Amino acid sequence: MDIAFFSAQKYERPFFEQSLNGFSNITITYFEQSLLAQTAILAKNFDAVCVFVNDTVDKAVIEQLAILGVSAILLRCAGFNNVDLPIAKQHNLSVLRVPAYSPEAVAEHCVALMLTLSRKTHKAYNRVREDNFDLNGLLGFNLHNKTVGIIGCGKIGQALCNILTGFGANVLVCDPFAKPGNYTITDLNTLLAQSDIISLHCPLSEDTHHLIDDAAFNKMKTGVMLINTSRGALVNSQACIKALKSQKLGYLGLDVYEQESELFFKNHSDEINQDDIFSRLVSFRNVLITGHQGFFTQEALTEIANITLQNANELAQGQTLTNQVL
Template identity: 80%
Template sequence: MNIAFFSTQKYELPFFEQSTRDHRDIKITYFEQALSEQTAILANGFDAICIFVNDTVNATVIEQLASQGINTILLRCAGFNNVDLPAAKAHNLKVLRVPAYSPEAVAEHCIALMLTLSRKTHKAYNRVREDNFDLNGLLGFNLHNKTVGIVGCGKIGLALCNILNGFGANVLVCDPYAQPGNYTITDIDTLLSQSDVISLHCPLTEQTHHLINDEAFSKMKTGVMLINTSRGALLNSKACISALKTKKLGYLGLDVYEQESELFFKNHSDEINQDDIFSRLVSFKNVLVTGHQGFFTQEALTEIANTTLLNALEVNEGRPLTNEVL
């Protein structure tokens, strides 16, 4: 199987090269370019493509891929909302993903965002480097005894529940498929109204698009902390800005952003940011943004590479497909 690997980052190469070292029947060609209508031609002559979260796989791209002989789409991530599944089905393209590479990695990143925002360690770090040891403006709060609402209790949400139980937090969960555990299962309105901290861990669907909007903010406590490490479009960014301005939203931690495909995973330090909404968001002192690095651990990258290789081998050898989306 010859695989065209799009949106290649140099940090991925050692993990995929190690994973494929003993499999001569799998050949990967790495492209730095993201997959799009303009770059799909690069896949000509390959059997499969391997893509990440911000590659564009719409109906036009899929039609072009199919005409070039592509029969498989390998996602090296869990989410697949960037793939037009009906179009893939119409062209008989297999779609496989990495369903769970390290739930703990993302859950621990959530905790890092929570603690950084609540204890203001990022501000303290900068102060101390300038010999400023003044504590004024750094007052934080305990996670112990706070109510933390988790929207979506899959593997990542469950991992976060386990960590929060160690902090002594009161954990609420809203998920139609949640099983009983060391948390309280409740409805979304109750979670929004009772939580001091809210963390989002649900997939992006038509039902969850802009789940957090003006109406949702109106139900929340004043000064609530909101964390999103799932998909950017779960939040209405303009609604977040309004909530920050009125102080309804006291803390915002983001590892994802609705229009991140134009920003994340690239160095734009020598450019002028053209995204006015993003610029406004990061201008607030109580907003912390990381560039989709929640998954970014050695353990997660190893699992991503190994599972992607497994998916490729199963297709290549005609075996049952463990991680098939379509």
């Protein structure tokens, strides 16, 4: 199987090259370009494309891939909201994903955002480097005894529950498929009203698009902390700005952003940022944004490479597809 690997980053290649040693029947050609209608032609003569979260796999792209003879879409991530599944089915393209690589990696990043926002360690770091040891403005709060609401309790949500329980937090979970655990299962409105911290871990769909909007903020406590490491479009960015300005939202930690495909995974330091909403968000002192690095650990990248190539091998060998979306 020959794979066209889009949105290739140099940090990924060592992990995939190492994993390739176990699959002599698979070859990879790396393309730095994102998969778009304009770049789909690069997949000519390949059996499959391998894509990441911000690649575009819509109707126009899938139709081109089908004409080019591509038979499979390999996602090296868990989410598949960027793939037009009905069109892929119509053109008989298999779609496979990596359903879980390191849930702990993302869960631990959530806690890092929570603690950094609360204890202001990022600000303290800069102060100390300038010989400023003043504690004024750095007052934080304990996670112990706080109520943390987790929306979506899959493997990442469960990993976060375990960590927060260790801190002594009271954990609320809203998930129609949640099973009893070390948390209290509740409805969304109750979670929004009672939580001191809210963390999002649900997939992006028509039902969850802009799940956090003006109406949701109105139900929250004043000064609430919101963390999103799932998908950017779960949160209405304009509503976030309003909530920050009114101080309803006391802290905001983002590892994802609704329009991140134009920004993340690239160095724009020599450019003028044209995204006014993003620029406004980062202007708030109580906002912390990281560039979709929640997954970014050695363990996670190793697992992503291994499972992606296992998926490709199952396709090539005509075996049962363990991680098939379509």
